[in-house]
Each structure stands twice: as C-alpha cells, then as structure tokens.
Amino acid sequence: MLKKKEAIIIGAGLAGATVANILAKKNYKIIVYEKNNFIGGNCFDYYRKNILIHKYGPHIFHTNKKEIYDFVCKYTKLNNFINKVYVRHKNLLFPLPINFTSIKIIAKDDANYIIQKLKKKFGKTKLITLSQLKQINDAKIKKFYHFIFQNVYANYTAKMWGVKFDKVNPKTINRVKIILGDEHNYFPQDKYQGLPINTYTQMITKMFEHKNIKINLKIDGKKVLKFDFKNKKIYLNKTKFNGLIFYCGSLDELANYKFGILPYRSLKIEFLLKKMKKFQQNAIINYPSHPKMTRICEYKLMTQQKNIDNTIISKEYPKPFILSNKQCNHRFYPIINKKNLVKYNRYLRLFKIFPNFYPLGRLGLYKYFDMDDTIEYAMKLANSFH
Numbered sequence: 001m002l003k004k005k006e007a008i009i010i011g012a013g014l015a016g017a018t019v020a021n022i023l024a025k026k027n028y029k030i031i032v033y034e035k036n037n038f039i040g041g042n043c044f045d046y047y048r049k050n051i052l053i054h055k056y057g058p059h060i061f062h063t064n065k066k067e068i069y070d071f072v073c074k075y076t077k078l079n080n081f082i083n084k085v086y087v088r089h090k091n092l093l094f095p096l097p098i099n100f101t102s103i104k105i106i107a108k109d110d111a112n113y114i115i116q117k118l119k120k121k122f123g124k125t126k127l128i129t130l131s132q133l134k135q136i137n138d139a140k141i142k143k144f145y146h147f148i149f150q151n152v153y154a155n156y157t158a159k160m161w162g163v164k165f166d167k168v169n170p171k172t173i174n175r176v177k178i179i180l181g182d183e184h185n186y187f188p189q190d191k192y193q194g195l196p197i198n199t200y201t202q203m204i205t206k207m208f209e210h211k212n213i214k215i216n217l218k219i220d221g222k223k224v225l226k227f228d229f230k231n232k233k234i235y236l237n238k239t240k241f242n243g244l245i246f247y248c249g250s251l252d253e254l255a256n257y258k259f260g261i262l263p264y265r266s267l268k269i270e271f272l273l274k275k276m277k278k279f280q281q282n283a284i285i286n287y288p289s290h291p292k293m294t295r296i297c298e299y300k301l302m303t304q305q306k307n308i309d310n311t312i313i314s315k316e317y318p319k320p321f322i323l324s325n326k327q328c329n330h331r332f333y334p335i336i337n338k339k340n341l342v343k344y345n346r347y348l349r350l351f352k353i354f355p356n357f358y359p360l361g362r363l364g365l366y367k368y369f370d371m372d373d374t375i376e377y378a379m380k381l382a383n384s385f386h
C-alpha cells in the first residue's frame with residue numbers, strides 16, 4: 001500500500017514556509033501550527049500609522065547564492081536597497097564596513113598615508129580582515145587599528161553579547177572585513193540584496209499558498225505533540241503520527257528544560273514615531289560608544305516608502321534572554337559557544353531517537369542563520385524527501 005505523504009510543521013517563519021512550499025508541491029498534505037497570531041516569525045512586518053516596520057528589527061535580504069535569490073523572486077520582487085550602514089562615534093559619522101571614506105574621516109591628516117600603504121600592500125584586493133590590518137608594522141596604521149578595534153568593534157560586541165570589554169574575543173572581531181575602496185555596502189560579498197517591494201509577511205504568505213497546506217495560528221506545537229520516548233512514537237492530538245515533523249522552535253522548551261535553559265541574547269526594540277519626513281542620514285546607524293543602545297533604524301529608508309510625512313525609527317537595546325521576563329523573553333540570537341553547544345547537543349540526542357522528527361530553522365538548529373541560510377537549509381532538507 002502506498003504510504004500517505006503527511007507533514008506537520010511547527011512554526012510559520014521562513015524555515016517552515018520553505019519546507020511547506022517544497023513538500024506541498026511533492027504532494028504532501030501539510031498542517032502548520034504557529035503560536036503567534038501572525039505568520040513570518042522574525043521576518044514579520046506590518047504597517048503602523050501607514051509606515052511599514054519590522055517587528056523584530058530591520059531585515060535586509062542579501063545573498064550570493066543565485067538559487068536562493070531565484071527562489072525568493074518567485075514570491076516577491078525585491079527593491080534596489082543597498083545597506084549602507086554608518087557609525088556614529090562622538091562627532092564622527094563614517095561608513096561601516098570601514099572603507100577609504102571612513103579612513104579619511106577617522107585618520108584625517110594620516111589618511112592618505114594609510115590608504116597608499118594599504119594599496120601598495122594589497123594591490124587590487126577588495127576586502128581584507130581587521131587581523132590583516134593589525135599585522136602591518138607601521139605606527140600610523142597601528143594607531144588607526146587600535147582606534148577602530150576599540151571604538152567601532154569591541155564596544156559594540158561587548159554591549160551586543162553582554163560581556164565585559166576585555167572579555168571580548170579578539171579572534172571574532174579580527175575576522176571583520178575592511179573594504180579597500182570607496183564602496184559603501186554592508187554586504188560587499190553578496191551579489192543580490194534588497195527588501196520585498198511589498199512586505200516579508202506577504203512574501204512568506206505566498207510561499208504558504210497551496211491547496212495542500214493548512215495553517216493554524218495561535219496554537220502552540222508543544223500542546224499538540226506528545227512524545228513517547230520509550231516506544232519512540234510521536235502523537236498528534238493523541239493519534240500516532242507517522243508523517244514528517246519539522247520543529248522550528250527551541251528544543252529546550254519542547255523538552256520542558258530538562259537539561260536547563262539554552263542561552264540566547266534578547267533585545268528591547270523601542271519604536272518611535274517622528275513627525276518629520278526623514279530622521280537620519282541612512283537606514284541604519286550604529287552607536288558603538290552609546291552605553292546601552294546598539295543602533296537606530298529608520299524603516300522608510302529601507303522599504304523606500306514615498307509620500308509619507310512622518311517616519312518611524314527603532315532603537316535596539318541588547319538584553320539577556322530571561323524566560324520569566326516578558327520584556328526580554330524573545331529568543332533573538334543563540335549564544336554559540338562550547339558550553340551551550342554541549343547543552344544543545346544533549347537536546348538534539350534526546351529527540352534524535354524519533355526517526356520522523358526534524359529540528360529546523362535558527363531555533364531548532366540553534367544557529368545564527370541569515371535569511372538565505374535559513375532558506376538554503378530548509379530547501380535541502382525538504383528536497384531530501386520524495
């Protein structure tokens with residue numbers, strides 16, 4: 001007898017939508033459970049006072065992978081936004097990644113000397129790492145390196161991850177890139193970049209549109225699934241379920257925190273309506289030397305909404321993730337280190353005994369995934385089924 005093709009997806013974010021989209025076309029009957037009353041997960045965007053904003057902070061789609069770009073383009077057109085981030089440090093405002101313009105603004109009289117040295121040393125190379133800059137034995141370059149290491153990167157990283165300045169791992173920072181030229185682009189390695197001309201929510205809704213997909217909002221996956229660890233069986237609403245199960249939530253939550261809480265970094269995002277056409281020079285400005293805030297985003301400048309008199313900005317304040325505190329119990333970034341990965345792997349082993357269970361997405365896999373990585377992983381997984 002032919003086996004029924006069925007799948008359950010917990011989580012209606014980008015990962016869940018990608019898997020649903022691919023499996024529906026392979027004739028799977030899919031039921032999605034999403035605990036929120038909206039779809040899109042972290043990519044969810046909506047209109048407030050006619051201005052499109054991103055609930056979980058600014059999202060810019062960028063990738064170098066044509067296959068992922070082509071996939072996204074089936075569900076939305078992208079606008080031509082290029083993310084030109086600035087850094088505000090005291091009275092200075094300069095591009096990030098650091099480029100020749102930044103060098104001129106920061107190093108002033110030494111700038112030409114530094115740029116010529118870099119051109120001579122690296123020739124036509126477009127990108128170098130901070131660590132390559134550090135290794136150059138030249139007093140003026142060393143002074144410049146120390147300035148940006150401390151004021152641009154270490155301060156920001158310490159605040160972002162909640163560690164003391166001297167506990168920031170220089171190895172991580174030294175991997176950041178410097179652009180040898182005047183190109184101002186936060187994603188210089190990526191060929192494709194932009195935001196949906198309408199919304200991410202509409203794009204993801206379209207990905208879910210198929211007669212084989214049924215979405216249930218406001219239902220927590222933990223409540224509909226029961227795990228029988230002894231007999232290695234999973235029950236859906238009390239009936240044994242032999243189909244595929246994709247879980248886009250955090251595994252510690254699913255296991256009732258049996259091995260403890262998986263650490264994440266959270267954010268307080270403060271949205272402010274400003275009665276002016278434009279608030280700042282560019283969509284994203286980082287504030288590494290601010291005591292608490294990391295960046296300000298102005299959404300209109302990314303979404304390219306026109307003819308609106310007001311504008312909305314968001315200010316981001318990194319916080320520890322605390323399960324019992326409503327202000328910071330959203331899981332924004334997994335804190336990936338050896339200790340936390342050991343804990344995550346214990347959870348993974350716990351659920352691995354179920355052959356039809358697949359953790360998915362940035363929470364299920366406990367990985368920092370950009371949108372293109374999220375889609376790529378989900379695509380590969382979905383394509384591994386017939």
Ligand SMILES: Cc1cc2nc3c(=O)[nH]c(=O)nc-3n(C[C@H](O)[C@H](O)[C@H](O)COP(=O)(O)OP(=O)(O)OC[C@H]3O[C@@H](n4cnc5c(N)ncnc54)[C@H](O)[C@@H]3O)c2cc1C
Nearest residue numbers: 011013014015035041042057059060221249361362370371
């Ligand atoms: C602040 C921030 C900025 C970012 N900016 C960018 C950017 O500029 N560019 C970029 O490429 N990427 C960016 N990303 C990454 C991007 O958000 C992710 O790649 C993408 O959203 C991951 O999708 P996902 O489906 O794995 O997870 P999520 O978006 O988290 O979706 C998971 C879904 O599962 C649901 N869920 C979880 N548990 C349960 C449960 N028990 N029952 C029912 N539903 C459940 C959640 O409610 C959610 O809807 C950013 C991420 C953050 C945090």
